[in-house]
Amino acid sequence: MNFPAITLPIPDWLSAFLPSPEQIFDTPESRMALVIDLASHNIRQGTGGPFGAAVFDLDSGRLIAPGVNLVTATCCSVAHAELVALMMAQRLVGNFSLSAAGCNAELTSSTEPCAMCLGALPWAGLRQLSCGARDSDARAVGFDEGDKPPHWHRLLEKRGIRVLRDICRSQAVAVLDQYRLQGGEIYNGRPEC
């Protein structure tokens, strides 16, 4: 039996959309503005759900890797924005641990992570997570965020990953609302689907 490599193509629009590699993102709000823009573009371009993420190096303020939700575009339920950004960042730095590669890495996410993405964070060598919309905001639109342990943000902090919440929350929620208003697909992949 032959099995192909697993490939997640990145949408063509993404590279053109991103700013110069020299741009400095030195505040949580500036980093969040980029990922909210990514989420918004992702639904406008029809390449996936209303979620954007990116990995930044907090020392240099530079973008390491972007991510958008590509579940429907790539037929891959794993392709949430956060995991796309983490996989891309790890590929670019050549290490499965961003801290081992010398990065002081923040994952910025337009919405708080679902149970899968939350579980992925400690394996990636991150130092900080910064979130826009709350998971309750995603649930309000119809997305299932999964079964997260209670006080998940405290558990991350215990693992040495700082958590910033509600960064530009209202702008992040506006993208979720826009998706709902335009009748975007809610793709939870449940058995009854």
Add this chain to the structure above:
Amino acid sequence: MNFPAITLPIPDWLSAFLPSPEQIFDTPESRMALVIDLASHNIRQGTGGPFGAAVFDLDSGRLIAPGVNLVTATCCSVAHAELVALMMAQRLVGNFSLSAAGCNAELTSSTEPCAMCLGALPWAGLRQLSCGARDSDARAVGFDEGDKPPHWHRLLEKRGIRVLRDICRSQAVAVLDQYRLQGGEIYNGRPEC
């Protein structure tokens, strides 16, 4: 800024190792035997950690897709055996939901899922999860399984995903022990790494 596609190459040995596509796996033990063999081969071949997984169609008894842990080989902390198998299966059936693609899909895993893989299960359209070693067995070897919600198996059952535990547990644990004895890398990707 240009960003490449995300690619997880599959080890060369995998296709040669797998049985004929005609082979029927009609018991949990027969399916578990294959994934334990995958885990064992993965450490012998030096392509990753002591974890194997596969997606089977319970109606036909056929293998849909295999997976092995490829974290170190692919520089990707997401490349746990379970997620490799799910991504491969979804690619092969052309749908991010295995149930929507008409599969009565079981994920068989040589060890109970970590928090990330557990969180991924509801998004994949699975009907059943079958596990060999317990997560406590993986912790005993040194692997961090993450912060899983209490009674995680009951939460999966509530979502319509049946859970079988302790299938060939002692054989599954033997592979974990073998990895520890040979001094295999424990790669949790924590910030202090």
